[in-house]
Amino acid sequence: IWDWMETYQERIKGQLRSLGASCDWSRYVFTMDPGPAHAVRVAFKHLYDKGLIYRGERIISWCPRCMTALSDLEVVHEDEQSFLWRLRYPLADGTGAIEVETTRPETMLGDTGVAVHPDDARYKQLVGKEVILPILGRRIPIVTDEIVDPEFGSGAVKVTPAHDPNDFEIGRRANLPAITVMNFDGTMNAEAGPFAGQAIEEARANVVKRLEADGALVGTEPYTHSVGHCDRCGSVIEPMISKQWFVNMQPLAKPAIEAARDGCIRFIPERFTGVYLNWMENVHDWCISRQLWWGHRIPIWYCDACGEVSATDQEALTACAACGSAEILQDPDVLDTWFSSGLWTFSTLGWPEKTPDLERFYPGHVLETGYDIIFLWVARMIFLGIEFLGEPPFKDVYLHGTVRDASGQRMSKTKGNVLDPTIITAEYGTDALRFALITASGPGNDLKMSTDRVVEARNFANKLFNATKFSLNAIAGAEIRRDESGAAAMPDGAALAVADAWVITRLHETIAEVTRQLDAYQLHEAGRSLYEFIWSEFCDWYIEAAKVRLYADEPDPAVPQTLAYVLERTLRLLHPFMPFVTEELWQQLPHPGEALIVAAWPETGETFTAQAEGFQAIMEAVRLIRNARAEQGVETARRIPAIVYPGASSDAYGSLRSELVSLARLDGDGLELRDGEPQAQEESVSIVSGSASIFLPLAGMIDVDAARARITREIELAEGEIDRANGMLANEQFVARAPANVVDGHRSKLAAATDRKALLQARLADLG
């Protein structure tokens, strides 16, 4: 171990030196920053002086391998198949025997009593008598205790105060001695008589054998019970009596409970409030001393001369505070790492000094962490924060789920299923990993992590990069107007083309939506909203539509202005999700201030409903034309003519004529916009899009059956809508009770579907 430690220490020393840190190896404490170490001593001393930290001989959880005490939270219970042994303890007066049951026969060597329920009639006359402990022959009393369940087994229980928390309590109440029969290394000690020196497991088998031989074993039956294991090494935990340092939790828990009850602290998702409260309300005193070689050392000194025990906030005491003797020794134990971690919210800010940092940053607003450390860390930060600063360290606790591997297994180093973030980020980028993690699941829900998800996010970053590249190209030759902050100004409303007005409308809606989602801690939904807007709207539609005016003989200056405006605002929105890419790209664009990371959150703005609807009409027409082209097997590269009767959408078709040509790959010269009622066209495929009827003359290559099938299918869909809407509107209850906008929605839907059906039927008739 020492060899290993030296190698390990040398390695860490090297790393720390390169960071400019110093280490004090004489005290086996790494000291990265003396501030927190000092804060830990101050905190300990404060609690000690207040009587909230005490040293006591108690039954604690002990790991025989790590050779240290553990807190309740470091013990993991697992169900294990074992046996329930029934033992017979003869009465000392020879008048009979009492039977007890146990899953730990070896602990009978430490039995100092037998307990029954005070109301158990079967044992009334036995209470106060003594039994002879088999093997050792010790005389031990029969006592009563409320905790004993008369229904379980024989209703009598052997009491081993030194090796069972329940028995410890029974023993304390009944004044039974505690006889420790095990050593701290997991072997039996001299009190175990003939079994001294044996390992616990070995002793168990031998005790059973011996009891059987002595006729004291009455029965054995298979039994499943929960066994505590060391969280760190997996060894079976032994309850042992030992002198340890504890925090008295009751006084600290009270205000921490109130803080969550009265809403000072809010958990997201809310259900974890109950989890927190349940733990806090039932919390046991906290064992904080550890017999480990790393950690903050307990700042307690013992005087050899006068026996004084004193806590200090100094790094070292040179003389006893009471008698002045120099013969003093520091407690060799260190603190539970969560004790110092619990002080984190203020020890990192210079506490106990009243520093400007502490003033400014305590309390914080939100803590973001995993739900698996609510007790270990969150709860402790809360009650320690309240104790030392008078108020909780944060208001909102946002909890994410556990990150699992692709098959749902919890990641662990021993299983080897951990995705190493340094490898992932090297391959896909930090932003990709971050975005993948944020959007993978909702608050408090576990997520299965695989590289597929990171690839998706990486592709998104790539998409954004390329969209910006395109935009920069467009902006390069243009003069971008800026607003007073220095950001690209909102394009002049009067000069806006329909496509510009549409994307600006969608941007402003997205700003409002993402802001709302972030305020509600729906981070994953906010991320998805941005993904949708950037990829499916800005890239797929706006950029494609913008190319027409950008590559025209006289480029429209509204395009670069719109690109600059939309992209700059969008990058601000996306920055929390992908900080590095967005910062880099933002720096290339006209922007206000020094850096995106300190830029203001964008504000929403004007929406242009009419233009947005116009553009959406064109989007639908484009989709339908593309669909018909695919259906008719028209090669992508081939430009085809079109005859359009726009109906009510004539404005949109007029102003977006070039965009329609470009996006649907039409033959520009062959596009005719006509007024009036749509007339059947020879050798054409027909489409009904909104109020528009579109004919694609495809002489000689029409698949009439496919065209007819499509129109028939669409008529059926329209009829479905008509039936549904009619059904709803015929329902008096619905019309009377549903909100007006919902009812109106169905009315306009019915009207649109009716018109659509008529137009479709006309086109079907054309086909003969």
Added chain:
RNA sequence: GGGCGGUUAGCUCAGCUGGUUAGAGCGCUACGUUGACAUCGUAGAGGUCACUGGUUCGAGUCCAGUACCGCCCACCA
């Protein structure tokens, strides 16, 4: 023993206060390199929202119960 979560497309998951025909990515099918991007584009297939009952004009969404999966807490001798 107590408490909590999940069950939606082949896979991984969204679906916020109940309101058009339930969405995304991956995968799948067919086409495709047009001057941001093949880490891409276009079109398409794919779901009785676990089950049963209830509330409601209306339920993936609210309530009750059932089944299965998972998690947390607990002094199960």
